[in-house]
Amino acid sequence: MSLNPTVAKVTDRIVERSRKTRGAYLDRMRAAAEAGPARAHLTCGNQAHAYAAMGEDKAALAEGRAPNIGIVTAYNDMLSAHQPFERFPELIRDVARKAGATAQVAGGVPAMCDGVTQGQAGMELSLFSRDVIAMAASVALSHNCFDTSLYLGVCDKIVPGLVMAAACFSHLPAVFLPAGPMPSGIPNDEKAKVRQQFAAGEVDRARLMEAEMASYHGAGTCTFYGTANSNQMLMEFMGLHLPGASFVNPNTPLRDALTAAGVRRALEITALGNEYTPAGEVLDERAFVNGMVGLMATGGSTNLVLHLPAMARAAGIALALEDFAELSDVVPLLAKVYPNGLADVNHFHAAGGLGYMIGELLEAGLLHPDTRTVAGGGLELYTREPKLKGGDVVWEDGARESLNEKVLRPASDPFQPTGGLRQLQGSLGQAVIKVSAVAPERHVIEAKARVFHDQASVKDAFKAGEFTEDTIVVVRFQGPGANGMPELHGLTPVLSVLQERGLKVALVTDGRMSGASGKVPAAIHVSPEAVAGGMIAKLKDGDLLRVDAVAGTLDVLTEGVAERAPVIADLGPSHFGIGRELFAAFRGSVGPSTEGACSVL
Structure with a gap:
């Protein structure tokens, strides 16, 4: 299928609008890449400080022949979506050692929960926390000890801030590792009804608290299709996740296997090997157009209309509201996930999920198929779904038909002919x-x-x-x-x-x-x-x-x-x-x- 004329026109306009800033950005990226592995330029004293506490990994780090992963984590155990990340660093280090490489937690970034701060004074720090996260991640990576990077983050401002940092460290490969959504709780329409009843004075606070706790009840991302899950969609459409990684539940064998596969992939795409994939080349104009198309097709969060231009700007790309508007006019709405419908992201994933949707949009000519991705190929790879076989992840052909058309529909018969x-x-x-x-x-x-x-x-x-x-x-x-x-x-x-x-x-x-x-x-x-x-x-x-x-x-x-x-x-x-x-x-x-x-x- 040829590319939709509006998608092509919007992409060309973004390229032209960004020509000067994107060109300067790519020049800086290439200069950093040509300087070679950063650790080679550190003094012995610099390196001794960086490796002092690394125990069994000290020798490999000192030799400097194998890649070293920099982990930037947004772990805390107040955010249900981020609590599973507590286990990730040790898992990552173990996988890296088995591959003959090393991994270090380069630094942590703050991660606030908008669900906790809704209606509170702390919400007035929320948007700016995105920029703080970008700065904090940059401080973490500024030690210049790393050949590739892994980003652990899910929620509202965290992923955009981490992408901004990844774009600024454009010469390093960047793989994003999600934690996955919590299992489904009470139906979303029931939760919404209790909230309205409380607002109208029909039920007391005890009933409200009971409903809220039954909805937000375990580790993982909140299951409605808000900003956090829109972020996960975006990372897949833009090629920064491994295919099918977004909506696998936390603390399951498949989730851990996907994390391990992400570590191995981060090692394969460094400048020390033959598949060098710097973040700056993944984050190009076509990737951002694909992200906007995904936002429209899923009816995603309005917060991404703020975050996508900020992320793009970090990569030398200028987005405008007219780009969103024109893409919305030609991208059909393929999903009904709460608050746009009654289903949650677990139901969406079971119905065929992002793999099915990406396949439909590719077939309709609404996505750029030839973007660079961390998976090593174009967006066609993201129509496949991960399966656990023999303890390892394999990718097989994903759903070609929706398994629940109340939740997910084909591009030929969408919920709405235009985006949300x-x-x-x-x-x-x-x-x-x-x-x-x-x-x-x-x-x-x-x-x-x-x-x-x-x-x-x-x-x-x-x-x-x-x-x-x-x-x-x-x-x-x-x-x-x-x-x-x-x-x-x-x-x-x-x-x-x-x-x-x-x-x-x-x-x-x-x-x-x-x-x-x-x-x-x-x-x-x-x-x-x-x-x-x-x-x-x-x-x-x-x-x-x-x-x-x-x-x-x-x-x-x-x-x-x-x-x-x-x-x-x-x-x-x-x-x-x-x-x-x-x-x-x-x-x-x-x-x-x-x-x-x-x-x-």
Whole structure:
């Protein structure tokens, strides 16, 4: 199948837009590669410090003839998705020794859980933690002792930050090792119903806690299709995982075997061998287009609209919102995974998963088949699925038909003919809306505005019974420059209740919504943000707004708004406490959300 003309056009535009920055990036990568293995340039004293505690691996490290793996880990045991990584370093070292190589934990990076910080002050550090992770991983690898790298991370900001670091160490191969999703808990629709009942005062906190604990109940990634699982999809579509690695449950024989296979592959693709595969060549324009296509086809997290441009920028590539919008127009929605449907990622994986989906998209000409991948070939390898035979992983042909068309459909009969994300542009600025879970009759909302400066005030107004007519809720001063752009996921139950009462409601904000947001139309990432004097800072209660996901517009219909002076909010309470004072430099230097809200590149 020939490449879809829109996919080709978008790719060519990205290549042209990035020509200068990508060329300079590749020149730097080649210069680093030509310098040879980094350890060869370290003094004896440098190396002695690096190897002092390595026990039985000391001799091999000192000789410097076999590859040394640098492990960057986001392990902690507060994140269920990252707790399984506790076992990984020893497993990796053992596999490396058996291959005649060595491995060292180069460093750890922070990994915060948005599920823990939702609605809390700590959420205001969440987005910036991505850039901190990129910096921390770079510090870890700056010791220059490594021939290849393994990255252990799963969740929301962790994978994007690690990819940014891998791109900056472009001459090193980079293999990402996931931990896998936890087994399925209570049905997602049941969990959502209890949340809405609690918001409406129909059940008590004990019932809410019971439902939450039955949903988040063990080691592994949360099973809904939010940002963490969108990250895992992305790593497979972009060729940084081994094929089929994303959604195998933790602490199973196949999971461990895939980890071991990832170690062996990381050793095979160093500059010391014949299959040198530097990260900078895997992370090219086609890989990022494939990632965007995967995002549309799966109805993935809106957070990736922020993270993909930041990751690409680290590799010298410039993405724009128009790229997402044009790809969305031609990529069909092939999956229905909660919050877009009732199934979770375990059901999706069982139905055929990413291997089936990649095969369908390749057949439809919607993916670049010839990208470089850590698996050693093009994207066709990612239509295969791993099997455990004799203790080792073998890859066999994956599903060619969906095993559950309520969850996963062929490209010829999709859930929707276009992708799940839309770009909005108009007199209020630019924004993004996710419509894959929004009913068609709610794709256009025209109503009066109620304006708030935080989500707590929205909840207070709801409890006071103030929402009695169709309303567009505006929550401003939530952008990256104001308070770090926290997710406003806590609004979902409130707005859902209003919607179920028969009101037409929508959200307009310069903040973020979780990858778990769904059925309520939400125009998010509004740019310019309020703190920069954007139009959203000039709105008042009662202004007539229109959110139109069909036409792709976001407008204020009340006359004279542009002539108003922007409101200036007291942001002091968001700038101190829980470490927020340490992030003033990030708030002061961050770029617009349309460019990834990046503060370090």
